[in-house]
Amino acid sequence: xxxxxxxxxxxxxxxxxxxxxxxxxxxxxxxxxxxxxxxxxxxxxxxxxxxxxxxxxxxxxxxxxxxxxxxxxxxxxxxxxxxxxxxxxxxxxxxxxxxxxxxxxxxxxxxxxxxxxxxxxxxxxxxxxxxxxxxxxxxxxxxxxxxxxxxxxxxxxxxxxxxxxxxxxxxxxxxxx
Amino acid sequence: xxxxxxxxxxxxxxxxxxxxxxxxxxxxxxxxxxxxxxxxxxxxxxxxxxxxxxxxxxxxxxxxxxxxxxxxxxxxxxxxxxxxxxxxxxxxxxxxxxxxxxxxxxxxxxxxxxxxxxxxxxxxxxxxxxxxxxxxxxxxxxxxxxxxxxxxxxxxxxxxxxxxxxxxxxxxxxxxxxxxxxxxxxxxxxxxxxxxxxxxxxxxxxxxxxxxxxxxxxxxxxxxxxxxxxxxxxxxxxxxxxxxxxxxxxxxxxxxxxxxxxxxxxxxxxxxxxxxxxxxxxxxxxxxxxxxxxxxxxxxxxxxxxxxxxxxxxxxxxxxxxxxxxxxxxxxxxxxxxxxxxxxxxxxxxxxxxxxxxxxxxxxxxxxxxxxxxxxxxxxxxxxxxxxxxxxxxxxxxxxxxxxxxxxxxxxxxxxxxxxxxxxxxxxxxxxxxxxxxxxxxxxxxxxxxxxxxxxxxxxxxxxxxxxxxxxxxxxxxxxxxxxxxxxxxxxxxxxxxxxxxxxxxxxxxxxxxxxxxxxxxxxxxxxxxxxxxxxxxxxxxxxxxxxxxxxxxxxxxxxxxxxxxxxxxxxxxxxxxxxxxxxxxxxxxxxxxxxxxxx
Numbered sequence: 199x200x201x202x203x204x205x206x207x208x209x210x211x212x213x214x215x216x217x218x219x220x221x222x223x224x225x226x227x228x229x230x231x232x233x234x235x236x237x238x239x240x241x242x243x244x245x246x247x248x249x250x251x252x253x254x255x256x257x258x259x260x261x262x263x264x265x266x267x268x269x270x271x272x273x274x275x276x277x278x279x280x281x282x283x284x285x286x287x288x289x290x291x292x293x294x295x296x297x298x299x300x301x302x303x304x305x306x307x308x309x310x311x312x313x314x315x316x317x318x319x320x321x322x323x324x325x326x327x328x329x330x331x332x333x334x335x336x337x338x339x340x341x342x343x344x345x346x347x348x349x350x351x352x353x354x355x356x357x358x359x360x361x362x363x364x365x366x367x368x369x370x371x372x373x374x375x
Numbered sequence: 376x377x378x379x380x381x382x383x384x385x386x387x388x389x390x391x392x393x394x395x396x397x398x399x400x401x402x403x404x405x406x407x408x409x410x411x412x413x414x415x416x417x418x419x420x421x422x423x424x425x426x427x428x429x430x431x432x433x434x435x436x437x438x439x440x441x442x443x444x445x446x447x448x449x450x451x452x453x454x455x456x457x458x459x460x461x462x463x464x465x466x467x468x469x470x471x472x473x474x475x476x477x478x479x480x481x482x483x484x485x486x487x488x489x490x491x492x493x494x495x496x497x498x499x500x501x502x503x504x505x506x507x508x509x510x511x512x513x514x515x516x517x518x519x520x521x522x523x524x525x526x527x528x529x530x531x532x533x534x535x536x537x538x539x540x541x542x543x544x545x546x547x548x549x550x551x552x553x554x555x556x557x558x559x560x561x562x563x564x565x566x567x568x569x570x571x572x573x574x575x576x577x578x579x580x581x582x583x584x585x586x587x588x589x590x591x592x593x594x595x596x597x598x599x600x601x602x603x604x605x606x607x608x609x610x611x612x613x614x615x616x617x618x619x620x621x622x623x624x625x626x627x628x629x630x631x632x633x634x635x636x637x638x639x640x641x642x643x644x645x646x647x648x649x650x651x652x653x654x655x656x657x658x659x660x661x662x663x664x665x666x667x668x669x670x671x672x673x674x675x676x677x678x679x680x681x682x683x684x685x686x687x688x689x690x691x692x693x694x695x696x697x698x699x700x701x702x703x704x705x706x707x708x709x710x711x712x713x714x715x716x717x718x719x720x721x722x723x724x725x726x727x728x729x730x731x732x733x734x735x736x737x738x739x740x741x742x743x744x745x746x747x748x749x750x751x752x753x754x755x756x757x758x759x760x761x762x763x764x765x766x767x768x769x770x771x772x773x774x775x776x777x778x779x780x781x782x783x784x785x786x787x788x789x790x791x792x793x794x795x796x797x798x799x800x801x802x803x804x805x806x807x808x809x810x811x812x813x814x815x816x817x818x819x820x821x822x823x824x825x826x827x828x829x830x831x832x833x834x835x836x837x838x839x840x841x842x843x844x845x846x847x848x849x850x851x852x853x854x855x856x857x858x859x860x861x862x863x864x865x866x867x868x869x870x871x872x873x874x875x876x877x878x879x880x881x882x883x884x885x886x887x888x889x890x891x892x893x894x895x896x897x898x899x900x901x902x903x904x905x906x907x908x909x910x911x912x913x914x915x916x917x918x919x920x921x922x923x924x925x926x927x928x929x930x931x932x933x934x935x936x937x938x939x940x941x942x943x944x945x946x947x948x949x950x951x952x953x954x955x956x957x958x959x960x961x962x963x964x965x966x967x968x969x970x971x972x973x974x975x
Contacts, residue, residue, distance in 0.1 A: 209913065209916065236913065238915075
């Protein structure tokens with residue numbers, strides 16, 4: 199299975215959790231890791247190049263922090279430029295149909311904050327509905343996001359546990375035909 | 376020695392009359408044509424008697440019409456000419472045939488000889504290209520429906536006069552002796568036209584390029600004139616219309632990048648010769664005949680104008696022209712023309728028309744010519760009155776798809792030109808170096824060669840309907856000067872200019888540029904951001920830093936521009952930029968120290 203893995207963080211140098219996960223990702227010819235902010239520092243996303251990558255891939259991963267209950271600005275820009283009607287959705291827009299779609303999300307707040315009684319008032323599942331709908335409209339297979347709560351100060355065990363979870367998911371997929 | 380003196384004296388009289396009468400006529404809103412005509416009458420044999428030989432001057436100045444047709448040809452590339460074929464032959468053909476038929480019928484009604492009637496009718500059916508086009512151009516009506524259709528009619532007439540002249544001998548009562556064998560004559564004519572087409576197509580552009588790269592204006596002018604005169608002589612030699620030959624040469628050069636340069640060089644000669652032509656027409660009025668035969672002459676002129684106006688108005692109505700176009704189209708073309716003179720004198724020499732009849736006809740034509748400016752004025756008056764009474768209708772001038780004019784097509788301009796052209800914008804390029812522009816012509820750019828500081832060239836390149844002008848020359852002073860010049864003459868046009876440095880940027884804003892780009896600034900920012908990236912900053916952050924610096928610096932520049940508006944323009948330029956730079960460095964320290972802590 200070909201995996202397209204986007205890392206989307208505007209300031210990777212200052213995100214310990216995201217950087218440490220990135221270092222753990224396996225080197226594999228069927229896994230393409232792309233740092234979106236490095237690729238398009240001025241937001242001029244090249245739709246043609248991205249679509250080529252998508253066509254190659256069987257699974258799409260997006261690793262990013264949760265900003266304002268959503269994706270970082272450049273990933274939103276990527277959605278807008280790349281997921282066009284006739285390509286990703288709408289009549290004959292079947293380029294992404296059947297592909298796996300999964301987010302790897304880091305948050306500042308802890309898991310308790312993402313509950314109806316927590317200070318974010320909604321569960322993560324509810325908050326991420328727009329992303330789920332995005333994947334749904336593209337006829338992708340939505341997989342529950344892997345969420346790293348309280349990532350900002352994560353060290354040692356906690357960090358390793360989450361990173362292993364991601365790496366295992368990827369290696370399992372790479373081994374399936 | 377005395378003859379030479381006479382030439383100068385003649386020139387002085389003509390130029391003096393033009394300078395006295397034309398401005399007065401223009402000021403009075405009557406147009407230059409009437410001024411020249413009246414000037415001609417004044418210096419002619421019946422008033423001041425300063426010039427006697429009006430006939431040879433008329434003949435000489437007909438060359439103005441030849442130049443005029445060359446210039447018209449330059450405006451019409453073969454494609455456009457082909458596109459106008461229905462207008463030219465349909466509209467033009469109908470106008471000539473209908474007018475001639477009506478005029479001939481009236482003449483036969485008065486029991487004139489049928490040959491006389493026929494020749495007179497066809498001669499009078501032709502309008503005056505010189506007067507009509509001068510009037511259309513002077514009043515800026517060329518782009519209107521009246522102008523376009525009028526031009527088509529005039530073009531047909533210019534073509535139609537050739538068979539008329541050719542067929543004239545068939546009507547002759549006394550046969551002129553055949554000079555050469557007819558097939559040889561035809562062969563010569565075909566050969567001459569082939570020479571013009573092949574030469575114009577293959578040889579002229581390289582020659583023009585060679586001459587242009589000498590950078591000697593007078594050489595270009597000399598060649599342009601020699602070219603036109605040469606073609607005219609060739610056509611004359613083989614017995615074809617000089618005007619048609621030069622028109623053909625003009626059409627062939629219409630796609631050349633030197634077209635505007637040729638236009639500008641020929642234009643003043645054409646203007647002066649046309650003026651001379653109008654004056655000669657004024658001088659040729661035979662006042663003795665006018666007084667003796669007042670009734671018939673006036674009647675003839677009135678019939679001539681009325682019949683032509685009727686036909687023209689009917690055609691305009693049939694073509695559903697707008698009201699004002701209809702009136703203008705009618706007024707501008709309702710007169711006899713210079714080809715009538717040629718036709719009638721030829722008919723006289725072959726005894727179809729008597730000398731007395733010829734004088735009468737010519738006089739009527741001249742009177743109809745004098746009436747044209749008056750008629751046009753009357754029509755304009757009517758149009759204005761109508762406009763005042765009815766709510767303002769839509770603009771009649773066809774909206775020319777706005778193009779973008781790029782002055783200077785070196786490395787800098789090329790990037791802009793390629794980008795705009797690639798995105799499907801129509802771009803017109805102007806450069807003074809023939810080598811820069813040669814190549815891009817092949818790719819569908821409209822390219823013109825010449826000095827952009829000449830207003831007439833800018834106008835010729837279509838600045839009037841351009842959506843924006845982009846100035847990219849590397850000569851700072853030139854760009855500043857040009858910005859001011861364009862701003863003054865076209866107050867509402869968008870001017871984008873390439874600035875060399877801060878000071879130049881300020882100067883350009885002052886001169887009226889809408890936006891500028893400092894040529895080194897953007898690329899310096901790029902390299903600076905690359906440096907930050909190599910120093911370990913992420914690409915995105917380096918990009919943001921460069922953007923931030925750009926905004927900050929542009930703000931400084933704007934402040935500097937505001938400040939210079941009112942104070943110390945006396946400080947030396949070098950001092951000024953040095954002082955500014957110190958100020959900049961001082962401010963840099965405070966502002967860029969701000970920490971950038973937006974992300975977690």
